[in-house]
Amino acid sequence: MSTATKARTGSRWIQEWDPEDVSFWERTGKKIANRNLIFSIFSEHIGFSIWSLWSVMVLFMGKPYGIDPAGKFFLVAMPTLVGAFVRIPYTVAVARFGGRNWTVVAALLLLVPAIAGAYVMHPGTSYTTFMVVAALTGVGGGNFASSMTNINAYFPMRRKGWALGLNAGGGNIGVPVLQLVALAVITWAGADSPRLVLGIYIPLIVVSATCAALFMDNLAPMKADTGSLAAIVREKHTWLMSVLYIGTFGSFIGFSFAFGLVLQNQFGRTPLQAAQLTFIGPLLGSLIRPVGGWLADRWGGARITFWNFVTMAAAAGLVTYASSVKSLPVFLAGFIGLFVFAGIGNGSTYKMIPGIFDAKAQDRIAAGESAEDAAAWSRKMSGAAIGVIGAVGALGGLFINLAFRQSFLVAKSGTPAFVSFLAAYAVCFVLTGVVYLRRPTAAPAAERTPALARV
Template sequence: MSDTAQRRTGGRWIQEWQPEDTAFWERTGRRVANRNLIFSVLSEHIGFSIWSLWSVMVLFMGKNYHIDPAGKFFLVAMPTLVGSFVRIPYTFAVARFGGRNWTIVSALMLLVPSLAGAYVMHPGTSYSTFMVVAGLTGFGGGNFASSMTNINAFFPLRRKGWALGLNAGGGNIGVPVIQLVALAVITWAGADRPRLVLALYIPLIVVAAACAALFMDNLAPMSNDTGTFAAIVREKHTWLMSVLYVGSFGSFIGFSFAFGLVLQNQFGRTPLQAAQLTFIGPLLGSLIRPVGGLLADRFGGSKITFWNFVTMAAATGVVVYASSIKSLPVFLVGFIALFVFAGLGNGSTYKMIPGIFEAKAQDRIAAGESAADAAAWSRRMSGAAIGVIGAVGALGGLFINLAFRESFLTAKTGTPAFVSFLVGYAICFVLTWAVYLRRPAAARAAAEAPALAGV
């Protein structure tokens, strides 16, 4: 055990953690890991809801707010921008402070954007103030990175696809849930009561922090050395996987934030009519994310990711066609399919990350390094990679909202934006095929995560 691990003591610090040891896993590991997973999902779920808060707040912003459609697209882009940048420090905070401890802190930090939103959400507030407060909700985006890094350390490789998919999917559901809450508020209280949404979420933030304090654990063996970040940014697979995650998760979060505005501006839906539809895509995309991880566990991450991007390109083609003929039903079919495949791809791409570093760890063992040291190296590297890849991937949401903003400004329709997305998905499936499905075999083996025996 390292000196750092030995200094970490107390009732909520676990000193020994060997999930790849089957006997240890069956004896105590599974129960402890699953308990931490449950409450990690709860905290991340609330984090995602707050992160996507302004995707529903803009539905309450009528003409008396004096913000045009382009301004609203820019407003909902701010959380993705801030959320992307805070993901990296959030990732390393888990190893520095402990997964349980950081979950408590990161949950309580959500009170800042929530209380600020309740204070400023009324006509007459300046646009710059709205931008700053919307940016604060990016804290919720950071919760994803720290949560995924923490759960990655709890589970053995053969279970990571399902565990990471479930953790992320449960968090992602925070997007449609807050949209459903907004729909209920608009339906029953009217479009001039946005503070009611926050009145429901502020107590839930406190509950999530309390549950983390009572039921989660810190892993003492989990640590970051000063060279981990430098090593991970020099690793080519970090950037290759970042591109793929821009295509999958960037699409999911970008479309989640923009869906309601697209319906209002391209098809003339009212806020209530838009709210009745916006939750469907994010809900389905969230529910299917664990399936993406499970399929990747079974068939290999690169195969599922490749075909997923092919289908996303096909769905985008349907959306472009629907836009050209101005058919809302066809548009909804294509757009919701995009959500579903984006969610599936989120699970499969994240499964590829620990597999890549596990394959490299096997090479280190073959070179004479001990299995324990190689496993610790793999956990550190994959945890850091999850943070960096998650941060870059979330920027995809920013790109999508800016593309919509420019598209509606210049063409008064979202069609040019969708054409650019189609090109992006083509790049992603070609990249997946060229690097992870075609030769060299080593890259393919890494993406397929070789230690999947018993799945």
């Protein structure tokens, strides 16, 4: 027996897995998949909380820290940049080491930025040090890619929209939960006690790693395939879907990180006043993400994504107006709308990814390939696509924070940034309509856009 084979045996390795087989799914698959989903959500939830840590740390950084608004926007942009780049190796790691094994490792890695943050969070620390420690929290963004790739392999196509939406939504909700924790700390201990936030999360990191070790599994059939990763970067739909995911997830994570700073600098809110409002949008956006997946399962991901971008453009227009006239109530209504629609779009776009490759698998079957081989190809390609698209999409958060930084630096207002977001959403709904909602043509199978009903 080879070393590689030995490494994939044992009580935590599942040797055979075929969720598309209805009898297998109902007999044993569903129970195992749901158990792994529950603890995947927990681990990803903590990962998202640590990834978004500096969106609340900056609320504690008053005048003694000596950092201006532009510097703070750049500080919260660093985790999104690092989080985007680590998503691809995190995706590969799931297949290389096993979903359970990598979830344990990924959870324990969160201790590094958490402990480092507790050590440096005080006036007098250099800005460079803050930037390095903020960058370390990017590993929390990698948890999302590995978790989604892992859960994608557990569920059948008919359940992927809901399962991926639930997994992602449970992770996304780590952002508003962290913000609520920060609100409680600021309320009861004051704005000079940021270490208390980390004192709460460091034990939770250990708990999440322990739960993953005890209750999750590895799938032996899921093996590292760098060929799929190389193939997926040559697939046009990878890059088209990356643009759409920048518009949805990039908006969610970018706005989540920047919302508190925008409230402070655009409307003069104090740290406590900002903390009282920042969690609302991310909370609603996280809770509704599974609904986006469910709607996509029922009516098609492309259709839901198209109309969702139309509503995001409308919400961006409302926020732009409110920003220009400095109306906080209208601004909050529009911004919360952006969070809600970003959450729905997160679910619907992720449903489109496996749908696209399932449609291509049907073309391969029609060309003479066996159903089993085509299904295996679809799983490998969609898993690789989730990693790449998730990585590129996370860069949207970086773009948003850099847009805010430049907007406040030059115009002393967020209005120019909001205008650019409106234009971006218009590009996204046009792209969705032209590529994924057009009627199938008589083009060769290799060139045909997947049909709406299958996406």
